Structure formats: structure tokens, C-alpha cells
Amino acid sequence: xxxxxxxxxxxxxxxxxxxxxxxxxxxxxxxxxxxxxxxxxxxxxxxxxxxxxxxxxxxxxxxxxxxxxxxxxxxxxxxxxxxxxxxxxxxxxxxxxxxxxxxxxxxxxxxxxxxxxxxxxxxxxxxxxxxxxxxxxxxxxxxxxxxxxxxxxxxxxxxxxxxxxxxxxxxxxxxxxxxxxxxxxxxxxxxxxxxxxxxxxxxxxxxxxxxxxxxxxxxxxxxxxxxxxxxxxxxxxxxxxxxxxxxxxxxxxxxxxxxxxxxxxxxxxxxxxxxxxxxxxxxxxxxxxxxxxxxxxxxxxxxxxxxxxxxxxxxxxxxxxxxxxxxxxxxxxxxxxxxxxxxxxxxxxxxxxxxxxxxxxxxxxxxxxxxxxxxxxxxxxxxxxxxxxxxxxxxxxxxxxxxxxxxxxxxxxxxxxxxxxxxxxxxxxxxxxxxxxxxxxxxxxxxxxxxxxxxxxxxxxxxxxxxxxxxxxxxxxxxxxxxxxxxxxxxxxxxxxxxxxxxxxxxxxxxxxxxxxxxxxxxxxxxxxxxxxxxxxxxxxxxxxxxxxxxxxxxxxxxxxxxxxxxxxxxxxxxxxxxxxxxxxxxxxxxxxxxxxxxxxxxxxxxxxxxxxx
Ligand code: G6P
Numbered sequence: 184x185x186x187x188x189x190x191x192x193x194x195x196x197x198x199x200x201x202x203x204x205x206x207x208x209x210x211x212x213x214x215x216x217x218x219x220x221x222x223x224x225x226x227x228x229x230x231x232x233x234x235x236x237x238x239x240x241x242x243x244x245x246x247x248x249x250x251x252x253x254x255x256x257x258x259x260x261x262x263x264x265x266x267x268x269x270x271x272x273x274x275x276x277x278x279x280x281x282x283x284x285x286x287x288x289x290x291x292x293x294x295x296x297x298x299x300x301x302x303x304x305x306x307x308x309x310x311x312x313x314x315x316x317x318x319x320x321x322x323x324x325x326x327x328x329x330x331x332x333x334x335x336x337x338x339x340x341x342x343x344x345x346x347x348x349x350x351x352x353x354x355x356x357x358x359x360x361x362x363x364x365x366x367x368x369x370x371x372x373x374x375x376x377x378x379x380x381x382x383x384x385x386x387x388x389x390x391x392x393x394x395x396x397x398x399x400x401x402x403x404x405x406x407x408x409x410x411x412x413x414x415x416x417x418x419x420x421x422x423x424x425x426x427x428x429x430x431x432x433x434x435x436x437x438x439x440x441x442x443x444x445x446x447x448x449x450x451x452x453x454x455x456x457x458x459x460x461x462x463x464x465x466x467x468x469x470x471x472x473x474x475x476x477x478x479x480x481x482x483x484x485x486x487x488x489x490x491x492x493x494x495x496x497x498x499x500x501x502x503x504x505x506x507x508x509x510x511x512x513x514x515x516x517x518x519x520x521x522x523x524x525x526x527x528x529x530x531x532x533x534x535x536x537x538x539x540x541x542x543x544x545x546x547x548x549x550x551x552x553x554x555x556x557x558x559x560x561x562x563x564x565x566x567x568x569x570x571x572x573x574x575x576x577x578x579x580x581x582x583x584x585x586x587x588x589x590x591x592x593x594x595x596x597x598x599x600x601x602x603x604x605x606x607x608x609x610x611x612x613x614x615x616x617x618x619x620x621x622x623x624x625x626x627x628x629x630x631x632x633x634x635x636x637x638x639x640x641x642x643x644x645x646x647x648x649x650x651x652x653x654x655x656x657x658x659x660x661x662x663x664x665x666x667x668x669x670x671x672x673x674x675x676x677x678x679x680x681x682x683x684x685x686x687x688x689x690x691x692x693x694x695x696x697x698x699x700x701x702x703x704x705x706x707x708x709x710x711x712x713x714x715x716x717x718x719x720x721x722x723x724x725x726x727x728x729x730x731x732x733x734x735x736x737x738x739x740x741x742x743x744x745x746x747x748x749x750x751x752x753x754x755x756x757x758x759x760x761x762x763x764x765x766x767x768x769x770x771x772x773x774x775x776x777x778x779x780x781x782x783x784x785x786x787x788x789x790x791x792x793x794x795x796x797x
Contacts, residue, residue: 185210185211185255185256185257185258185270185283185284185285185378185791185795186203186204186206186207186208186209186210186211186255186256186284186377186378187207187253187254187255187282187283187284187344187345187346187365187376187377187378188200188203188204188207188253188254188255188375188376188377188378188382189251189252189253189254189282189346189348189356189358189375189376189377190203190250190251190252190373190374190375191250191251191354191355191356191373191374191401191402191403192250192251192370192372192373192374193250193372193373194250194373195248195249195250196219196249196250196251196252197217197219197240197249197252199375199382199386200217200219200252200253200254201217201233201236201237201254202382202385203254203375203377203381203382203383204217204233204236204254204255204256204382205233206381206382206431207256207377207378207379207381207382208232208233208256208786209585209586209587209785209786209791209792209793210256210258210284210378210791210792210793211256211257211258211259211791212231212232212233212256212257212258212786213230213231213257213258213259213264213269214228214229214230214231214256214257214259214264214265214266214268214269214270215228215229215231215232215233215235215236215254215255215256215257215269216228216229216236216254216255216257216269216270216271216282217236217252217253217254217255217271218252218253218254218271218273218280218282218348219249219251219252220249220251220252220280220348220350220353221248221249221250221251221353222350222353223350224273224277224278224280224348224350225249226271226273226280227239227240228266228269228270228271229266229269230264230265230266230269232786233256251348251353251356251403252348253271253280253281253282253346253347253348253356254271254282255269255270255271255282255283255284257269257270258791260286260309260796261286261290261307261308261309261310262306262307262308263307267305267306267307268306268307268308270282270283270308270310272306272308272310272311272313272314273314274314274315274317274318275302275303275315275318276318276322277350278318278349278350278351279314279317279318279321279328279347279348279349279350280314280347280348280349281310281313281314281317281345281346281347282310282345282346283309283310283313283343283344283345284343284344284345284363284378284795285341285342285343285344285345285361285362285363285795285796286309286341286342286343286796286797287309287310287312287313287339287340287341287343288340288341289338289339289340289341290309290312290313290341293312293313293316293338294312297312297315297316297319300319302315302319309341313335313339313343313345314347316335316338317331317332317335317347318331320334320335321349327352328347328349328352328355328357328400329355329357329398329400329408329410332345332347332357332359332398333359333398333410333412333414336359336361336398336412337412337413339361341361342361342362342363342542342795342796343359343360343361343362343363344358344359344360344361344363344364344365344378345358345359345360346358346365346376354402354403354404355400355401355402355403356374356376356400356401357398357399357400358376358393358398358399358401359393359397359398359399360393360394360395360396360397361395361396362395362542362545362568362795363378363540363795364378364379364392364393364540364567364568364795365377365378365393365399366378366379366380366383366390366391366392366393367390367391367393367399367401367407368380368383368386368387368389368390369387369389369390369391369407369421370386370387370389371387372405373386373387374401374407375387376399376401378793379564380424380426381426381431381583383424384424384426384427384428384431385428388423388424388425388426389421389422389423389424390421390422390423390424391409391419391420391421391422392422392566392571393409394417395568396411396412397409397410397411397412397417398410398411398412407419422566425565426583430582430583431583431585438586438774438778438784438785439584439585439586439785440586440588440590440678440774440784440785441774441784442586443584443585443586443590443591444590444591444637444767444770444771444774445637446582446591447590447591447594447630447633447637447767448630448631448633448634448637449630450580450581450582450591450594450595451594451595451598451629451630451633451763452630453580453581453582453595454579454580454581454594454595454598454599455598455602455626455627455629456580458577458602459602459605459623459626459627460623461620461623461624461626461627464616464619464620464623465609465623466602466605466606466609466623466626467602467606467609468577468599468602468603468606469577470559470575470576470577471559471575471577471603471606471607472606473575474557474574474575475610477557478531478557478607478610479610480529481509481529481530481531481557482510482527482529482530483509483510483511483512483527483529483530483531484503484509484510484511484512484530484531484532484533485511485512485513485514485519485526485530485531485532485533485551485556486499486500486511486512486513486514486532486533486535487513487514487515487516487519487532487533487534487535487544487547487548488515488516488534488535488536488541488544489515489516489517489536489541489543489544489794490589490673490794491537491588491589491592491593491670491673492535492536492537492541492544492589492592492593492596493513493515493516493535494593494666494667494669494670494673495535495593495596495597495600495666496513496533496535496600497513497665497666497669498597498600498663498666498667498762499511499513499533499535499597499600499603499604500512500513501662501663501666501759502600502601502603502604502663502759503600503603503604503607505604505759506604506605506607506608506613506614506622506759507604507607507608507610507611507613507614508608508611508613509607509611514547515543516534516541516543516544516546516547517543517547517797519547519550520543520546520547520550524550526550526551526554526555526556527554527555527556528554528555528556530551530556530557531556531557531559532548532551532556532557532558532559533559533560533561533600533603534547534548534558534559534560534561534562534569534572534573535561535562535596535600536560536561536562536563536567536569537562537563537564537579537581537584537589537592537596537792538563538564538567538792538793539560539562539563539564539567539568539569539570540564540567540568540569540793540795541569541793541794541795542794542795542796542797543794543797544569545568545569545572546797548560548569548572548573549572552572557574557575558572558573558574558575559573559574559575559576559577560572560573560575560576560577561576561577561579561596561599561600561603562576562578562579563578563579563580563581563584563592563595563596565578577599577602577603579592579595579596579598579599580595581594581595584792585785585792586784586785587677587678587785587786587787587790587791587792588674588677588678588773588784588787589792590674590770593670593766594633594763594766594767597762597763598626598629598763601626601759601760601763602626604759605619605622605623605626621757622757622759622760625756625757625760626757626760628756629756629760629763629764632753632754632756632764633763633764633767635753635754636753636754636764636767636768637767637771639751639752639768640771642751643751643768643771643772643775644771644775646733646749646751646772647771647772647775647776647779648775648779649749650704650731650733650776651679651775651776651779651780653681653702653703653704654681654682654702655681655682655683655684655698655702655703656672656675656681656682656683656684656703656704656705656706657672657683657684657686657691657695657698657699657703657704657705657706657730658671658672658675658683658684658685658686658705658706658708658769659685659686659687659688659691659705659706659707659708659718659721660685660687660688660707660708660765661687661688661689661708661711661713661714661717661718662711662713662714662758663711663758663759663761663762664708664710664711664761664762664765665685665687665688666762667708667761667762667765667766667769668685668686668687668688668706668708669685670685670766670769671683671685671706671708671766671769671770671772671773672684672685673685674769674770674773674774675769675772675773675776675777677773677787677790678773678774678777678782678784678787679773679776679777679780679782680780680782680787680788681776681780688707688714688717688718688721689717689721691721691724691725692724696724696725696728699725699728699729699730700728700729700730701729701730701731702731703730703731704730704731704732704733705725705730705731705732705733706733706734706735706769706772707721707722707725707732707733707734707735707743707747708734708735708765709722709734709735709736709740709743710735710736710737710753710761710764710765711758711761712758713758718743719742719743719746722734722743722746722747723746726746731748731749732746732747732748732749733747733748733749733750733751733772734746734747734749734750734751735750735751735753735765735768735769736750736751736752736753737752737753737754737755738752738753738754738755739752739755740752751768753765753767753768
């Protein structure tokens, strides 16, 4: 949700910043802008994607060597996505430029006070208020830039990652964070600041993840200093990045989403790596093992997350109750935090997040932590805020996911949650030795079975071409496949803008059936052994109303083959793990439909990959 990148060094800053913005574009793409400094402050900003900004540069006279600058790609919160509201924002005297990710909640009262002091504003943003506020404090109190930033931030309520430059202090950049990520990259005679490490990795693997309430100042002299908002100097902890540049490229695929869908045999395998061995009959998560005593006392599991992560959590509810017989609840993080939930010390709270930065999920676990619950993170991005805020956890090891619609992170989350259910089941003695072994072998077989499904891409593409003009679609599933129906519908609406709903198959009769006619594609996930006949009846009900049925069935299925208009076969697997297979054709179906409708699959309108505002 807004991407930030800044550079200070000896190289030309502009190309580094533009390349960095392109890497961060998944965080927002309503507008983009840069501010460059070499004696004068030059600001370029433009509504639309980074490519629009580049064209704007061609039109403008941007000559000379700029070896420091800041850049931003925006997902609009305050104010429409237009040129004026685009970042960077500049102080009234034109000296200070600032980029911001987050929301300044008390901007209105600060703005009022600044207007009384004679400040005038050109944009509708909270960010412009902040840069004027810093200007006011700096000039009135005669402070350095870093001091003025720090003092201003002590008065700010909200969430932010900011980076600031000042024409009068041209050899430094100041950054700060609270509830929004900011990473400092330390290169040879150069520094980078960015929302994540992707713009940095090409130049250095030495980074510092700033903590909440820290202000960093980097200087051309090569020095850097981190202070807290209450002015205490911090001892920095330098981390080494374990990220390769080819992990953040498209690798020959036309889109990140397609690359990420096709990576799944590998990424699911990596999520299991070192955590399961069916020959020796064990499955475990290191993060659980370290806290086994505490975990054994857990009386209830609460899983929380947003979007696709919430769907993974729903599958975990089925897994944990079915395999480990432990009461489990799933909560939207945004609802959990505001509904005065009952949280007990013996609760085991699992926070699910690809990015590890989702504002609502982070706030939900902070609330649970205050109430004494044990927090476990299931997160993809290493070193992210949720990973650091939790007591323990397991990384899903899916590698960078750049397509805004989550695919490989979902299957990796479900894989780790399946391991969690097996670990809990073993600890609680709820699984017979035979069934446990069967489940282990079944889970290990997932990567090769996903590869088999991917080889049917052409057929899925053909089905997509048949239904691509629909205005609505319905996704039905039962039991383990109900959350998959929700996820399939979410994928379709996110990237193709077709209205789609996921429903428990049996609930269709209580409403959605009224919508069914010959124009309505109904995707039915019909792989469950346990409710097979019931799903067959549901398909008949759809056909009786002339709906178009696309059924996901188990290889060799005969009954549904005769009933459905189109079928996609997936390999047989133990029922608790069917979501890991049944979701894959739904990802491909959404991808092809979106592409055929001319949509931008990697950057769908209005969405952002990492939602760091409420
Ligand atoms: C956004 C993304 C979704 C994602 C959700 C939760 O809405 O567009 O793809 O599922 O946030 O994100 P998280 O990083 O917490 O999994």
C-alpha cells in the first residue's frame, strides 16, 4: 500500500528510483512521483503507473546529475488519484520534499493550526500536512531536518513510513516508520531506503529493518544513525538478505501471476522442506516444537487474517478440528480487533499473512498479545512486522509473490497449516498411526499432483474462452472445498472484474439459485468423497435451471462427467488436502478469463498487494 524508495550515493539516482518503483508497483499504482536534489529540488509526479511518470520525464527538462532522490508509487487513501495528490509533497517554502505510506489520522487538527499560521495547501492529502508541519517545526525551532522530523512525529497519530529530503541539508536523507515497513540498505558509499528489499537487492544484501518509532538519518559521509522518537540512539542490527534477483523477475512468463501459479509444485515442496518425512513417520513445525509445552496447554485456536489469507485460515479450521480435534475459530482480522473479543491466556492465536504487514492483522495480534495469548505467525515475508510481533511461527517459504492476486502463497499457507494440524494431532493423540502415515504420504505427493494439474492448462484456457463473457459466476464447494469456492470466486472478481460469489454448495438453495439461468457459469468443486452424492444433486439442481456447470472432479469420475458442461480432472488425494489441488485450476481459470477480457492480471484496478492501512 504505497511504495517508497530513496537513494543517496554516487550513481545517477533517477534510473535507480524508477527501477525501484517498478519493483514496488505491486503496492499501489494510482500515481507515481520522484523528487531529485542537486542544488535545486526537482519534483516530477504523474497520475497512473510508473510508466506514465517515465513519459512525463521525457517531456520535461531533467538534465544534470542527481545522485540523491526519493520516489513513491501511490495507492490513494486521502484524495483522488491525480497529479496534485501524487507524492512527493513539498513544504510551503519549496525546500522539503516528503513521501509517505500510511495514514495521518490527526491531520485535520494539524492542518487547521497550520492554516492559522498562514500555510496554504494545494492537495487533499494528509501527507502535505505532514511536510508543512515538519517545515513549521524546523523553521520555528531552528532544528536540523532529522530533529524536526522526530519532533513532528511525536505529535502524529496514525501509521507511516516516510522519507524526507531538504534542499538546505543536501547530504542527508531522513526516514521513519510506525506500523508501515521501511528497510535501510547499506551499500558501498551509498544508502537506500525502501518499503521492502526488492529495490535494494541488486546493489547490496546488507539491510536494517527499521522498528516502529525509529527515525534513521543517512549521510553522504557514509554515516547513519537511528534514534527512537524519544531521542534514544539505537544499536542497529544489520541483517543479510537471502533474496536473489531472479526471484523477483518474470522468468520468461508473460505475467508474475502465471509464473507464481506454475511455481507451485516447487513452492509447496519448499514449504514442506525439512518438516515432514513419511518414511520415518513424522511431521513437525520447528516453531511449534520450541513451544510444545505452551502449545499443549492450548484450549482453543483462533486463526486470523484478511483476503486470501483468511481463506487459508478457513481451511485450517477444517484441518485442525478434523485431524487434531481442537476447537478452532476463524476471524477476519478487521472484525476481531473491533468487536471486543474474548481472548484467554490459553488461546493459541495464529496470524496468517503473505506480506506480514497487513495493518488489520497486525493490530489484531497486538490486541491478543496484550491479553496474554500465545501468538504464532504463518508468514511469507521474512523479517516482516507480523513475523516479528509473534512469539513464534513458521515461514511459508513461497518466495517473493508479486502478482497482486495471491496464488502460491495460498497453497504454501495451506501446506504449513496442514503440517500444523498433523503436529497438533500427534501431540494430542487424535490420529491413528495408520491414518497419520497415510496423511503424511498424501501430503508429500502434493507437488507432483499439482504439476499434473498444471499440464492441463490448455483445457482450462479453452473453458475460460467459453465463459469469458459472463457477468456473474457462482462457485460452490462443500466441507474442505467450501473455502476453495470462496477463493476461486475471489480470484475471478479480483482480476477479471466479473462479479463472483463463493457459496457452500447446499446453501445454494437458500438464495443464489434464484440467479441461475443459461448465462450463469457455476463452478462446482466436486472432489469430496464424503459428500459426493449431495454435490451431484446440487449439480442437477443447477442443470435443471439451465446453468452452465464447470466441475472440478477426481480423475476417473464418471457420473459428473455426464452431467456437467465442462470438467477439469484433478488427481485423487486424501480429502483434507484436496484444497491444495482443487484451487489450482481455479487460479488458472481466473487468469485466462482476465487476460481474454483485456485486464491487467498482475495489477488489477483499485487493489494493492500489501494493505498497510485500515
Ligand atoms: C490484499 C491482497 C490479497 C491478500 C490480502 C491479505 O487484499 O490483495 O491478495 O490476500 O491483502 O494480505 P496478506 O499479506 O496479509 O496475506
